Amino acid sequence: MKRNPFIIALALLAASCSGGQAIYKDASAPIEKRVNDLLGRMTLEEKVMQLNQYAVGVADNANNIGEIYESVPPTIGSLIYVQDDAVLRNAIQKKAMTESRLGIPLIFATDVIHGFRTIYQVPLGQGCSFDPELVTAMARETAREARRSGVDWTFSPMIDVCRDPRWGRVVEGFGEDPYVNSMFSAATVRGYQGQTLASDTTVAACLKHYVGYGASEAGRDYAFSEVSRQTLWDTYLPPYEAGVKAGASTVMSSFNDLSGVPGSANRYTLTDVLRGMWGFDGAVVSDWDAVVQLVNQGYSEDLKAAAADAVNAGVDIDMMSHGYDRYLAELVKEGKVSGKTVDEAVRRVLRLKFRLGLFENPYTADYESLYFQPGALEKARKLAAESMVLLKNDGLLPIRDKKRIAVIGPGAANGDVLIGSWRCRGRADEAKTLLSAIRDEFSGIAEIRYAEGCRIQGVDTGDGNFSVGAGLTGIDGRKLTAEEMSGFSQARSVAMWSDVVILCLGEDSSWGGENASMASISLPPVQEALAMEIAGTGKPVVLALCNGRPLELVRLESVSNAIVELWQPGTMGADAFADILSGDVNPSGKLDITFPYYVGQIPVYYDRKPSARRGNQGVYKDMTSEPLYPFGHGLSYTSFSYGKASIGGASDTLRFSGRQHLTAEVDVTNTGQVSGDEVVLWYVSDPYGHIIRPVRELRHFERVSLEPGETKTVTFPIDPVADLGFVDEDGRHFVEPGEFHLYVGDNDLVLFLE
Ligand code: GLC
Numbered sequence: 001m002k003r004n005p006f007i008i009a010l011a012l013l014a015a016s017c018s019g020g021q022a023i024y025k026d027a028s029a030p031i032e033k034r035v036n037d038l039l040g041r042m043t044l045e046e047k048v049m050q051l052n053q054y055a056v057g058v059a060d061n062a063n064n065i066g067e068i069y070e071s072v073p074p075t076i077g078s079l080i081y082v083q084d085d086a087v088l089r090n091a092i093q094k095k096a097m098t099e100s101r102l103g104i105p106l107i108f109a110t111d112v113i114h115g116f117r118t119i120y121q122v123p124l125g126q127g128c129s130f131d132p133e134l135v136t137a138m139a140r141e142t143a144r145e146a147r148r149s150g151v152d153w154t155f156s157p158m159i160d161v162c163r164d165p166r167w168g169r170v171v172e173g174f175g176e177d178p179y180v181n182s183m184f185s186a187a188t189v190r191g192y193q194g195q196t197l198a199s200d201t202t203v204a205a206c207l208k209h210y211v212g213y214g215a216s217e218a219g220r221d222y223a224f225s226e227v228s229r230q231t232l233w234d235t236y237l238p239p240y241e242a243g244v245k246a247g248a249s250t251v252m253s254s255f256n257d258l259s260g261v262p263g264s265a266n267r268y269t270l271t272d273v274l275r276g277m278w279g280f281d282g283a284v285v286s287d288w289d290a291v292v293q294l295v296n297q298g299y300s301e302d303l304k305a306a307a308a309d310a311v312n313a314g315v316d317i318d319m320m321s322h323g324y325d326r327y328l329a330e331l332v333k334e335g336k337v338s339g340k341t342v343d344e345a346v347r348r349v350l351r352l353k354f355r356l357g358l359f360e361n362p363y364t365a366d367y368e369s370l371y372f373q374p375g376a377l378e379k380a381r382k383l384a385a386e387s388m389v390l391l392k393n394d395g396l397l398p399i400r401d402k403k404r405i406a407v408i409g410p411g412a413a414n415g416d417v418l419i420g421s422w423r424c425r426g427r428a429d430e431a432k433t434l435l436s437a438i439r440d441e442f443s444g445i446a447e448i449r450y451a452e453g454c455r456i457q458g459v460d461t462g463d464g465n466f467s468v469g470a471g472l473t474g475i476d477g478r479k480l481t482a483e484e485m486s487g488f489s490q491a492r493s494v495a496m497w498s499d500v501v502i503l504c505l506g507e508d509s510s511w512g513g514e515n516a517s518m519a520s521i522s523l524p525p526v527q528e529a530l531a532m533e534i535a536g537t538g539k540p541v542v543l544a545l546c547n548g549r550p551l552e553l554v555r556l557e558s559v560s561n562a563i564v565e566l567w568q569p570g571t572m573g574a575d576a577f578a579d580i581l582s583g584d585v586n587p588s589g590k591l592d593i594t595f596p597y598y599v600g601q602i603p604v605y606y607d608r609k610p611s612a613r614r615g616n617q618g619v620y621k622d623m624t625s626e627p628l629y630p631f632g633h634g635l636s637y638t639s640f641s642y643g644k645a646s647i648g649g650a651s652d653t654l655r656f657s658g659r660q661h662l663t664a665e666v667d668v669t670n671t672g673q674v675s676g677d678e679v680v681l682w683y684v685s686d687p688y689g690h691i692i693r694p695v696r697e698l699r700h701f702e703r704v705s706l707e708p709g710e711t712k713t714v715t716f717p718i719d720p721v722a723d724l725g726f727v728d729e730d731g732r733h734f735v736e737p738g739e740f741h742l743y744v745g746d747n748d749l750v751l752f753l754e
Contacts, residue, residue, distance in 0.1 A: 024102075024359075031354045035347055041102060044339070047346045048328045050077035050104070051311075053285060053319045056092060063515040072106075074099040077317060077349050078285075081108035081151060084425050089150040090363045097362055104350075105358040109285075112154035112203070112424050113172060116145035117371035118571055119419050119426035120380050121387045122512075122548060123158065123184070125567030127174035127592030128634070129386035130679040130701050132187035138383055139191020141376040144201040149425070150364040152356050153204040155252060155285075157188035159239035160209055163603040165596070166219025168516025171421060171548030171568070173214060174239075175592030176605045176631060179698045181239035186246035193247060198357030200364075207243040209254035209287055211269050212236045216256060219602070220517050222293075225256040229729035230691065232258075232269075237731075241278060249282045249352055253315050255290050257297050264290040265299055265306075270314030277731055283316045283348040291321035303327065308336050316345035372430075377572055384569035384576035386677070386703075389589040390635040391553075391563040396540050398583025398637060399500060405446045406498035407435045408491045408534060409544075410456035410527065411506040417456070417546035420568025421513030430571060434504050434544060437574035441582050449498065453491035453530045454484060456508050484526045488533045495537045502581070503534055503560070504544045509568065512548025521599050522552045535559035544577060550595040554628055565589075583637060588677035588703070590634035597628040606631035607694035632681050632698075638672025638708065642745025647718075653750045658735060662718040662751075666744050670706035677705050682716045683743040684724055689736050691728060696743060699723045716744070720753060 023029050024038035039047075054072055056079045072079060074096045081089060089108055097103045114120045120138050121129075129135070146154060158172040159181045174184040185207065194202040212232060215225035227236060240251070253270060254263030263269065264286045274280045291310045292303050300306035307323030308331050318324035331337040353359065390397070399405070411417045412435045415428035432440075439448050495501050505527045510516065522528065534541060543560040545551065548568055557563065564587070566577055579585035596604050601620075604627050611618050619625040644651045645666040656662060668678055682700040686693045700716045700723065718724065725735030735753065742749040 027360050031351060034354050035350045038102065038104070038350055039343060039347055042346070044329050044332060044342070046075055046102065047342050048324060049073065049075040050346050050349045051317050051328065051342070052076055052322070052325045053078045053080060053109070053317050055080040055320060056083065056088070075104070076106060078107040078109055078153070080319070081110050084149060086150045086364050093362050105353060105362040107152045107204075107353060107356065107358065108150055109153040109155060110146065110151045110424065111156065111422055112142055112146045112151060113156045113158065113422035114420070115380070115424060115426055115570060116142050116149065116151070117425040118142070118145060118373075118376040118380055119423055119431070120570045121384045121573065122171050122420045122568045122570075123174055124171045124548065124593065125387040125569060126383060127180050127184055127387075128389050128567070128589040129383060129703075130180075130590060131383070131386050131703050132183045134379065134383050134386065135184055136187045136191035138379050139188045140194065140201075141373070141379055143192045143194065143203045145370055145376070147200050147203050148364065148370050151203060152358065153206065153250065154192060155206045155208055156192070157185055157205065157243070158208050159185040159243060160214035161235050161239065162214035163594075163605040164214075164216070164219040165521045165550040165593070166518050166599070166602065167214065167216050168221065168512050168518070168549070169213070169514055170593070171512040176594060177592060177607065177698050178235050178238040180592050182242035185239040185243040189243050189246040189248045193249065197249065197355045198360075200361070204249035204352060204356060205243070206250040206252050206285070207240050207248045208252035209256075209263065210240060210251045210274070210284075211254060211263055212258045213254040213256045213263065221515050222255050223257070225258055227259055233727045233729060233731055237273065240274075244274070244278045244280050249355065251280065251282065251284045253284055253286050253290060255287050255293060257299075262290075262294055262297050262299050264315055265294050265309040265313045267313040273731065275314065281348065281351070283345075283352050284314055285317040286310060286315045286319045286321070288319050289321050291315065291318045291323045304331065307331060311337055311341060311345065316348050372571070380570050381572035381576050384573040385579055385585045385587075387567060387589045388569065388577065388580060388587055389565040389591055389633070390580075390587040391565055391595075391629055391633065392557060392560060393562040393635050396500065396542060396561040397564075397581065399542075399581050400583070402499040403446050404498045405438065405442060405448050406494045406501045406539070407438055407448060407450045407504065408453050408494060408501055409504035409530065410452055410454055411504035411544065411546045412450060412502075413452065414456065416509050417506045418569055418573045419509060419571070420548055421509050421516070423509070426571065432572075432574045434502070434574045434577060437578040438502060438581065440575075441578035441584075449494045451487065451491040451494040453487045454526045456506070456524070456527070480526055480529055485529065488530060491530060492533055492537060495534050495539050498539055501534055501539050501541045502544055503531060503541050504546070505531065505556075506546035507548055509548070512568075518549075520552070521549060521596070523556070528555055531556050531559055542581070550593055552599050553595060554597055557628065583674070586637045586674055586676040588634070588636060588679065590632050590679045590681070591629055592631065594627045594631050595629035597624055597626065601625070601627065607697050609692050610695055634679070636672075636676045636678070638670055638674045638676040640676075640678045640706070641669045641671045642747060643667035643669070645742065645744050645747035645749045647749065647751070651749065653752060655752045655754060656720075657754050658720055658737065660720070662720070664716040664718060664742055664744070664749065665713050666747060667711050667713050668704060668706065668745070669711040670708055673708055675705065675707045677703050679703050680714045680744060685741045685743070686724065686726070686736070686738070687741065688738055689726070691726065693726060716742075724751075724753070
């Protein structure tokens with residue numbers, strides 16, 4: 001019997017409605033049903049527009065030059081929203097909801113990296129806290145400020161493992177270790193996304209920059225990164241796997257050329273691994289212009305070919321290249337991109353929009369009053385304090401019975417050094433300065449005097465760059481000018497007046513972040529010269545550093561009695577530092593990245609592979625091969641001792657079967673006079689394997705608080721495959737029988753897997 005097409009059409013239309021309205025508009029319908037219904041209603045052109053992302057407002061990232069739209073097509077999928085203007089946002093959203101045929105809302109995205117308006121410690125510092133729970137709480141507060149200010153999606157966390165402090169973006173990640181980056185990746189995702197994205201206090205997270213960007217050659221940005229398949233799995237993929245398992249909604253594909261195939265055209269990483277092996281059902285957005293940059297990189301012939309390469313590899317959304325909006329429909333019609341590929345990409349974008357609840361709640365109210373909430377400020381202060389690292393202390397700290405304190409240096413009365421790069425809506429003038437916090441902390445206890453001593457900047461070379469490191473002297477031999485040193489005499493006299501000097505040095509925020517690579521990791525020579533001038537007074541010096549990368553400190557180390565690494569500690573960072581100075585807070589941070597003794601050692605990191613020669617063969621002949629401060633280094637005002645580690649009561653060689661889960665434990669005691677936190681680090685080593693393993697790998701950590709004399713038993717639940725095993729170049733996790741070592745404190749526990 002011939003079926004009447006009209007009847008069929010009516011039946012199909014009826015099937016796609018519920019209660020008389022289209023299913024995709026029915027908030028009670030399952031999300032996948034709503035996605036399927038909406039996708040089925042869309043034209044190819046409408047689908048393509050969902051896969052585009054433009055910027056709106058005034059771009060705040062000087063590295064990205066692109067049209068900033070005052071108005072955008074109502075059918076665009078998402079926007080980078082750099083303007084803190086809920087009225088602008090809602091006007092654009094209203095246009096999308098009312099002027100487009102299907103009324104699909106936009107997603108508004110922003111780089112909320114370490115805070116929205118309340119700014120927290122930078123991620124490289126956060127990792128030194130070894131406190132993922134606190135970072136989750138920070139991300140919860142941040143998501144609340146952001147979402148209610150109109151941001152639905154943050155391009156964070158950045159989880160690029162990096163062993164090269166010359167790379168400016170080292171500040172954005174959690175240091176050199178894959179496990180630390182993995183723990184903080186998951187912690188940040190949990191904080192941002194909470195229990196549901198359909199809430200005005202959560203935002204969609206974005207794992208970036210996928211993948212291997214932190215291996216940028218010689219620390220230069222946007223560069224080639226040589227990463228073998230084995231190293232990809234050993235070092236660079238684990239934080240992404242952890243973030244996907246934590247439920248991250250999106251991933252951002254990277255700029256870098258990943259051993260010949262760029263991150264934004266790499267089907268192996270974007271589809272085979274991310275979707276095929278890990279089952280990721282979220283959306284992938286390219287980095288800014290990463291699609292068109294495939295042409296610069298010599299991978300795609302032109303923008304049209306780049307669009308095909310990117311979407312066929314697995315990039316769903318084209319950020320700002322205009323490759324998709326210009327060519328994708330044409331590419332489908334030419335058969336170079338399948339309609340299914342486009343549909344699957346659109347499906348993931350629509351799924352995100354439904355999960356965010358944007359169809360029901362597309363607008364936002366301006367919540368200016370929500371910033372700097374007490375809970376947020378308290379977490380900011382605690383995270384700043386926990387992440388600061390006491391690198392050196394000859395007993396000068398905490399400061400006791402000093403009546404005259406000199407606060408000297410370009411970082412003292414400077415909010416910029418505390419807020420750092422990628423500051424979102426943060427403002428340097430909203431951060432209390434170190435000088436102000438020290439004045440508050442020691443008010444009525446000591447007299448405070450201040451001298452700037454010198455400017456923080458290096459010399460502007462006039463070409464939009466600046467020379468800040470050893471490039472000023474020592475390499476090109478230029479001597480400092482009288483003008484650059486004009487503040488030294490004032491600084492010297494203030495130091496001579498004092499009982500102790502707090503010397504505040506560091507980096508301008510623009511020396512870190514994107515497109516901020518440095519060949520030298522020394523502070524500007526004018527700052528080092530100031531330190532030598534102050535050292536010449538013979539007064540005890542506490543060196544306070546605000547910086548976004550490990551620095552070459554060997555010269556400053558020799559003239560400082562104590563050194564505190566503050567990183568770029570955020571809105572409450574100065575108060576946190578003052579608490580440490582006075583002893584109100586006992587420092588507990590440990591380095592999540594190595595500080596080289598000299599820039600020429602780079603890359604230098606703790607989980608290196610064993611050398612073919614032992615002893616002093618193969619080491620540098622002109623200086624030590626050891627770093628100045630290794631990963632895991634960090635002092636306290638108290639002392640801790642570790643008992644004998646054991647597993648199931650056995651504390652000598654232990655034999656066990658491959659599937660048996662074990663629990664290692666160790667007693668940790670506070671043997672000092674003041675309470676303090678100890679970060680207990682558990683390392684494993686597999687000395688012999690068919691794939692060579694690092695000399696040791698961090699596989700568990702825990703922060704414990706101990707009163708003087710108190711002892712706690714700290715445990716490490718061991719899953720042999722996850723904690724003792726490793727992954728091969730095809731991503732297969734496994735553990736080999738044989739000898740293993742477990743290191744905690746000064747313990748070396750030997751295990752044999754049968
Ligand atoms: C930048 C950065 C990326 C950021 C994006 C949007 O170029 O590489 O981290 O999220 O553009 O601002």
